[in-house]
Amino acid sequence: MTSHFITKRHEDLRAQVRAFAEAEVVPRIPEMEASKEVQHKLARLIAQQGWFGVTIGTGYGGMGAGHLARVLIIEGLSRYSAAAGGIAQASILGDAKILHWANSQQKKKWLPEIAEGRCLPTIAVTEHGSGGHVLGMETTAKRRRGGWVLNGRKCYVGNSHVGDVHGVVVRTGRGNRSRDLSCFLVQADTPGLSLAPHKPAIGMHGFSFGELIFDNCVVPDENLLGEEGDGRDIADSSSVLYGRLNLAAVALGLHRAAYEETVAFCNDRQRYGSDLGDLAVVNARMGEMRHRLETSRTAVYEAAHMLDTGQECDVKLMSAKYGAVQSGIHSAWDAMRTYGAAGLFSNHSIERIWRDLPCIEPPAGTSDVQLHRLGQKSRRTKYEPWSSRLAHLLTAA
Ligand SMILES: Cc1cc2nc3c(=O)[nH]c(=O)nc-3n(C[C@H](O)[C@H](O)[C@H](O)COP(=O)(O)OP(=O)(O)OC[C@H]3O[C@@H](n4cnc5c(N)ncnc54)[C@H](O)[C@@H]3O)c2cc1C
Incomplete structure (x- = not known):
């Protein structure tokens, strides 16, 4: 393919x-x-x-x-x-x-x-008290001579426990405006920054997405990224232009694994004197899985190609993430049904794939958030897409 x-x-x-x-x-x-x-x-x-x-x-x-x-x-x-x-x-x-x-x-x-x-590097935006509502964050950075003092906690930070430099979005203003957030580069060994112990989740075992704790963590002025007040834009543009596509790619890889493993299983397992895949209902399910995989791959690759060629594609990126995750989860369920009881045991990788896929739903915007944003983009005409605003930097490589 x-x-x-x-x-x-x-x-x-x-x-x-x-x-x-x-x-x-x-x-x-x-x-x-x-x-x-x-x-x-x-x-x-x-x-x-x-x-x-x-x-x-x-x-x-x-x-x-x-x-x-x-x-x-x-x-x-x-x-x-x-x-x-x-x-x-x-x-x-x-x-x-x-x-x-x-x-x-x-x-x-x-x-x-x-x-x-x-x-x-990592990016740390999410907090327990705010989740997808970025402007609700409470971690603060307060000015002091020559630098800033950070206090608060970030959660679910991808690569939290292996990252060397965290891009931490925090509150530098008092209100609820986009300009009240700023972003700082914080090296992992900065005094005042510590990690909560690693907590394994349902899936993605081996990957850390844990908590960073800031307790009077001092960073110098030179670690401010962009201008004071750019934090919301930094979080949004990173999520739209990189996060959406990255998570769509993880979902695509897992979807491919579910599909390929299931095809091999259907060719290998014998039922009623023939291959399992010869049963009409199983064969049709395989067809559905193939269809979902093909359409999500096309959407993800097309969105990536549009970024590479400087085209406006925010909507394509959101849609690709939504589609890749939802169709991957759907196919993982179909794979489990096809395996029968055998799929429930860890000697088949389908069990792992089925646990891993839901982990891809929340990051870079849950599926609900993708739909919410897609709806907003359909109605609002004034929005200037990140893929256009930063096109000169996206194709510069
Ligand atoms: C594997 C993994 C990696 C991650 N990596 C990072 C990372 O690198 N950096 C980082 O900062 N964070 C990261 N996250 C956190 C991720 O961004 C959050 O989980 C996400 O923003 C949602 O927040 P929440 O889980 O608190 O859910 P909430 O925001 O509390 O959502 C709860 C429910 O409300 C719904 N909802 C929320 N807002 C809306 C809305 N506007 N419209 C419709 N429905 C809505 C959600 O869909 C969900 O069903 C990661 C998470 C995971 C699982």
């Missing part, structure tokens, strides 16, 4: 990711599932491939390979392990704020480090 957006360079990258996943990710999966511990070593290994620099320009030592290449890396890893794909997506998401909002000194300092795999 391929697409007319895929070039020879993309094909080579796909093969490289597949070879890495088979050699370095697949052998780790039993231990990841059994221990549910954060995979520090795997995160470093993925970083060392240079893939976190996929959209960083070659001038900063990045791959300069663009957004469809970003999708192929994340999808390719997620085909084997949502945790591996999650690690890649969370740090590639962390690139966006630096690429789009950093000044030239900050870019010179951080982008080569990330591109070379020595630094894993």
Whole structure:
């Protein structure tokens, strides 16, 4: 299965990711599932491939390979392990704020480090008390001479426990206006920043999306990203332009895994003297899975291609994330039905895939939020899409 957006360079990258996943990710999966511990070593290994620099320009030592290449890396890893794909997506998401909002000194300092795999960036926006309502956040940064003092907690931060530099969006104003939020780069070893103990979730075992705790954590002025008051725009643009597509790519990889594993199972299992897949109802279900996979892949690749070519595509990005997640979850259910009782046990990877897929629903906007935003975009004409506002930076790689 391929697409007319895929070039020879993309094909080579796909093969490289597949070879890495088979050699370095697949052998780790039993231990990841059994221990549910954060995979520090795997995160470093993925970083060392240079893939976190996929959209960083070659001038900063990045791959300069663009957004469809970003999708192929994340999808390719997620085909084997949502945790591996999650690690890649969370740090590639962390690139966006630096690429789009950093000044030239900050870019010179951080982008080569990330591109070379020595630094894993994250973005920390969510709080228990606000969730998707970003303006409801309570973590604050207060001015003091030469810097800022951060207090509060961030939760569900992708790569929380392996990240080296967190892009932390906090409240710098008192009100409920977009300009009351700002974003700071906070190095993981800054005094006053600590991590809550890792809590494994239902799925994505090995990936950390935990809590950062700020207790009088002091950062210098030079760590402010963009201008004071840009925090909401930094969070939104990162989520729309990078988060939506990254999570869609994780869902796509998992969807492909569900489909391919189920086809193999149907060809292998014998019932009524024939292949399980020969049963009309099972065959039709396979057809449905294939259809959903093909349509979500087309939507995700098209949105990535539009970013690569500087086209306005915010709606396509939201729609691709919504569709990839919903259809992936639907197919995972169909896969489980096809496996019967066998699917309930961990000797089949379908059980893991079925647990991993719902983890992709909340980040970068839940499915409800995608629909809410898509509805708003349909009615409001004044909105200036992030893909247009930042087009000059999205195609610059
Ligand atoms: C695997 C994973 C990785 C993550 N990575 C990051 C990260 O890197 N950085 C980070 O900051 N956060 C991250 N998150 C957090 C994620 O962004 C939040 O989970 C998300 O914003 C939703 O917040 P919430 O879970 O508190 O749900 P809530 O916002 O409390 O939502 C509760 C319910 O209300 C619905 N709802 C909320 N708002 C609306 C609306 N406007 N319209 C319609 N329905 C609505 C939701 O769909 C949901 O059903 C991650 C989460 C996960 C699971």
